[in-house]
Amino acid sequence: MADQNLDWRTRGARRRSTRTWRVRSSAAIVALVVLAVLLVPPLTNLDQQAVDLTAKLQPPSWAHPFGTDDVGRDLLLRCVYGLRVSLLVGVVAAVVATVIGTAVGALSGALGGWADRAVMRVVDTFSSVPHLLLGIFVVAMFRPGVWPVVVSVGLTHWLSTARIVRAEVLSLRSRPYVDAAISGGASRRRVTVRHLLPGVLPQAALAAVLMVPHAIWHESALSFLGLGLPAHQASLGTLVQSARGSLLAGDWWPTLFPGLFIIVPTLAVAGLGGAWRERLDPRRRSELTL
C-alpha cells in the first residue's frame, strides 16, 4: 500500500463529472418510467392479461423481452402495469404520509412547550413499532383492498417527515424575519401559515419524493406476503409472489424482472433526490439517500 492510498483528496473534477452523469441518467430513468406508466396503457391496446397457453414460461426473447409467465402473459407488459399500480399506491401513500408529517411537525415546532413534548412522545411511541409489522397489522385487520395498503403505508411513514419539518420550523423560528413579523403584531397562526410553512415546504417536498420508493418497497413487501393488493390489481410485489411457483421449477425470469423494476426506479429517484438536497443545503456532504 503506497502513501497516496491514504490521500483522501482525490475528489474534484472526476467526481463532479460522475455526479452530473448520475443526475442525468437518474432523470432519464425517471422520465422513462413516468412516460411508460402514463402512455403505454392508453396508447397501446395490448392486453396485459392476454393468456397464451401455447407460449407459457418462455425465456426472454425478441418477441417477449422479459419472457412470459406460467399462463403465457408477456412479462414486460405485466411489469409496466405492475409498476403503474405500485407507483400509484406509492405516490398516494407518500402524499398521505407527507401531509400528516408536515402537519404534525409544523404544529409541534410552532406551538413548542408541553404540546411539542407531548407530540414528540407520540412520535417516539410510533417509532417503537417496526413499520412493516404495524403495516401488516393494519392491513390484516382491514383487508382486502387498495385503501388499507395506502393507509397502512401512510400511517407508518410520517414520522421522519414530522421530525424533519419540526427541526426546520425550530430553526426558522429564530430567524429575524419571523421576529419582525411577531413584533409587527402578527398572530401565532399567521406566523405559522405565512412564514413558517412556506419555509419548510421545500424540505417536505423533498421528503415526499424520497418517500415514494419507500412506499413502493413497503407495498411490494405487503403484496409479497399475500396481504397487499388483490390479484386483479397486480403490483410488482404481487408479480414476485405469483412467480414463486415458476421459480421453484427453475424459471428465474418471472422473479428477476419485477424486482429490477423496483430497484432501478428507486435508485433513480434517490439520485435525483440527492442532487435536490444538495441544492437545498449545499453545506451538507452530498450522499445518495434512500
Add this chain to the structure above:
Amino acid sequence: MSRRLPWGPMARLTGRRILFAVPVLAAVTFGVFAIAAASPFDPVKAYAGTAGLTASQHNLDQLRANLGVDQALPARWWDWLTSALTGDLGDSAVLRQPVAEVIGERLGWSVLLATTAFLIAIVLGTLLGVLAARRQGGWLDRAVTSLAYTLEAAPPFWLGLLAVWLFSLELGVLPAGGLTDTGTTTVTAGQVASHLVLPAGVLAVSQLPWFVLYVRQGVGDALDEDPVRGARARGLAPRTVLFGHALRSGTLPVLTLIGSRVPELITGALLVETVFSWPGIAAATVQAATSVDFPLLAALTVLATLAVLAGNWAADLLYGVADPRVGFDG
C-alpha cells in the same frame, strides 16, 4: 478500556427507559385493540368459522360473551393486559397452541437467525466500509457504494428468492428452506447449520448497506481528524494509521449503534423467514396476519415493540460508554 464504567448514570438511564417503556407498551397495546375494534373483523365469526353460518343467534351471543368481546374496548384491553402480566396471552387459532408456547418454541430460532445475520453483516460491512473509506472517490469506493445503494433498494424477499434459485436449484449446494431436511424428525446441529446459511446470508445482505455506508463515513471522517493526522505526521505506516487509529475511532460509534437497527432487522426477518419457511417468530407473525389470528398478532406486536425499546436502550448505553462526551441524558 481500563476506565471505570459510570455505573450510576447507566443505572439511571436504565431506570428512565423502563419508566418510559410502561406508557409506550400501554399505548401500543391499546392502539392494537383500538385498530382491531375499528376494523370490520369479527372475532366471533372467525372463531366459529363455517359453523357460524348455521349457528343460532343465541349461540353466537353466548360465544361472544365467552370470548369476552361483548365488553367495551377499554375493558377488553384491561382484561388482556392483566392476564398477559400473569403470563396468559390467550390461544392462537392458526397454530392451535397457547400464544406463550408459540413464542417460547420459536423465539430461539429467530434469535439464532438474527444473531448470525448481524455477525456476518458486521464483519462484511466493516471490511467493505474500510476498503471504501481508504480512498474515497476511488474505483473501489464507487463500486462498494453503488453496491450498497443497490442492495438497500432491493427487497429482501426478492434477494431471498433469487438466492434459492441460484444456490438450491442451479448449484444444488444448499437447502431451499425449513429447519431440517424433509423426512427427518430430529433436529441436529449440522442440519440446522446448513439450513441456516441461506436465510442468514440474505438477512445479512439486507442489513449490510447500513453498516458499509456508516463505517465508510466514520472511517473517512476519522481519517480527517487530528489524532490520525498526528499519527501520519509521526511517520507511522499507513496500515498502522488505518487500522490502529482511523478504524478504532471510526467504527466504535457504528458498532454501539447496532441496537438501534432492531426495527430494520425485524422488517427483514418478517420477509426472510417467510421466504425460507424458517420456524421463527417473524414467520409466525405473517401467518397470524394472513389468517387474522388476533391474540397471536397482538402478542407478537408487543414483543417486537419490547425488542425495539431494548435495542434503543442498549445503543444509548453503549454509545455513552464508548464516547464519554455523549453522556447518559437520553
